[in-house]
Amino acid sequence: MGRPVRRGTRGDAMSDSAKGILIAFVLLILGAFGYWWWHENMELRWTSVEHESAAAAADPMLAATRLLRQNGRSVTGAGSLGELVVPQTAGGTMIVSGASGTATPDQARELLEWVRRGNTLIAEPRWIKPAEEALIAYSDEEQAEHEAGEESEEATEEATEEEAEPQAAAGEDASTTDEAPAADAADEEKTAEETTDDEADHDIDPLTDHLGVRARPDALACKCRTEPDEKDKNKPEAMAKARLAREQALSHLTLPGKQYALELDAGTTEMVSLVGAAAPLWSDDDGGAVRVYGEGKGRIVLVANGFFTNSKLPERDHAQLLLALTELTPGKHVTIVKRLNVLPWYKALWRHYQLALVSLAVCLALLFWSAVRRFGPILPAPKAERRSLLEHIDASGAWLWKADGGRQMLLEAARDDTLALIRRRVPALFRMPEGELFATLARTCAIPEADVSEALQQDAASHVTRFTRQIRTLQTLRNHYER
Template sequence: MNDSTKGILIAFALLILGALGYWWWHDQMELRWTSVQRESSLASADPMLAATRLLRQNGRSVNGAGSLGELVVPQTGAGTMIVSGASGTATPDQARELLEWVRRGNTLIAEPRWISPAEKALVVETGASDDAQVEEDPEEEPEEEAEAEEDASPAAAGEDASTTDEAPAAAGESAEEKSADDEASADPADNDKDPLTDHLGVRARTDALACKCRTEPDEKDKKKPEAIAAAKRAREQALSRLTLPGRSYALELDAGTTEMVSLQGAVAPLWSDDDGGAVRVYAEGKGRIVLVADGYFTNSKLPQRDHAQLLLALTELTPGKHVTIVKRLNVLPWYKALWRHYKLVLISLAACLALLLWSALRRFGPLLPAPKAERRSLLEHIDASGAWLWKADGGRQVLLEAARDDTLALIRRRVPALFRMPEGELWATLARTCALPEADVSEALQQDAASHVTRFTRQIRTLQTLRNHYER
């Protein structure tokens, strides 16, 4: 190897070492700014913090409640109420108060309960999820909206009925099979109730098509036509478009993997998104009930798509500028429940004090002399022994034989001549002398202990009578 080749190799090696040294220095020694996403303690404690600040920045008056139990609904200001993560967990009393509050001209934003297996089977069979009909004129007066809703409900119900009749016919089912399936799947007594939205007939379920489209293909399959088509469907499924009344453009919402479906006989919404799976608005008296399929207004989802603009638009459905945000549906803490229901607590305490006073009044007066401990102890011992022998196997026979042997020994000691008689004549003589039935004397002195309480007592009483007669 000549000198020029060696020089080239050495220069190449030095170049590689220099490049490696530069990379190591840049990677290990240089300071660089990197963004790290962190959640503040306030955001962790309040999932609706971003929505609260957005509403206040846009002129709304916002107050929050930790749970529905803490909220006094009749005293809530007029405007909008957001029940975060409701999912049908409101109690019947809470739902009644909320619906009365909405009918006065307010807006309620909530989420429907998840669909049960029986309801899901009914929706699949009848195709009831496609029956949502949107009103044409959402700007009409409340009375006209109510009339339009009443007119639309029979039409929707008729469409459900026709769809229900056509589905089994297409599948080749008989009328008897259809009725049996309907009875098995539509029994409301077997399902949990959602008192807040049951009268609307809306449930939430997993969007199977969206879940399927969002499944990531393998690296080697990404360029295949079916993978490209699946990616296109995923992009389309990822968005729900909602055109607000009076607006010329559509809001884009994250469709997620949850959608709303209508049960059979569901109420038609005033307006909704394109497929009715993300947002639905219903008339309730003078107010509005807005059902959303997902928590669009939480800290993590509010910045996405047009969720913030949707929140501001929904708070403008009613004239009131006051917004109440219910953060969660946990039960009321015991001390707050105690403070709210203080009348019941005071009445209970008064009743307890009265019972304690009554029990103390019974102890007034002179003390009774204590009985002698020895006599009481002996009587208790005899009573306990007799009770144990009565229940033990062969114990009754032991009691009877003890009384019988003692009685016969006394008679033999007082009148020994009687025992020279035959046994039958002896029983007759004892019965005649003591004015007792001969059968009772024979049963007491000859037969086994009776299992019945009355007969056993008669045996013991007969022996005691004989003993008392010959002791005199």
């Protein structure tokens, strides 16, 4: 009798092993998910959150102030240019935050005199006007045409005489055809200059006008910094554009005596020179971010962007640039003008108290003089007398003379009264035609016929002499027929 054999044992064992592995894998996934959920929702972690303190919000140059003090500079702040007494400011460096051509001529004159004594001024030029930009474009085109002309002259000298003759003829034709565009360009330049002169009285920058520097948007940087679409981010064109944006976002400045260049954030604003502008002592690579000019014994530093504000100072090498600019002059004192707001009235009154006192004294003197004239006993009131009839008539006539249609009313009243009198005395005259009537009246009363026609037929004259002649003619007729 044989032994029973158990079938399927190996297959059942493999099935149990696979189930165990699957269960372990599922538990592992659930454990990992649970750990992630707990870590994300239940664990406390430190995260960096951008926050601006109340002190930084009130003072946009707070970071620059603390940096300068940590490096051995003494810093004083002024709320505005109006609060700052420039002649009494200590020597060293002055930072005018966000000037942009808002200084008044008197403030600019005091600042420039302060700089010429051997100090440093850091400011920003005002924005360029369309007329000024048109002049710059025209100057660039003129220079390009001049260079092209020089190249063509060199090519003409190298050419043979046979080739030079047709080229000269073609040059004459081209010159005749280009006369109108040249004239148009000259007219545009003249118009731009006139527009600039008109705008100079309304929008000037007395602090930097003699340097010939303006600020304008950097069109190429703005265009390159445009973010591409998410779907086009990995395309070669988008990658090339991003690389160009990174290159345009930096300006390099090598300080005098240094071997390395500082990296500055070029931003979306650049500086540009007007026609006949002064040449800077040194600047960044393209002169669009930082320029340093000599002014007497001192220096004027023009920056295109606010590199030293709380938000910009930690970026790139802006902090090192600030420290380097404060070393241009021996003085270690730095004055920071935080804003260019208008001076409050009470501070302006305290500043110019001499003028206020003089004005108050003049007003008091005028009031005293007007009061002195009224000293003495009070005069009795005059007796009210009745006016004559002629005064009322004269006043009525004066009022009618000034009122609308008043002169015509006076003339028609005198005319109707005279004609009524003549009609009662000599009714036969009114059977005549109008022309014969005027001639008969003029011959009878010995007055010109034109005066009779003017008095009886025409409207009231606006001139006093003619109106008086009309009334006098009517009175003569009336006197003649009343006898």
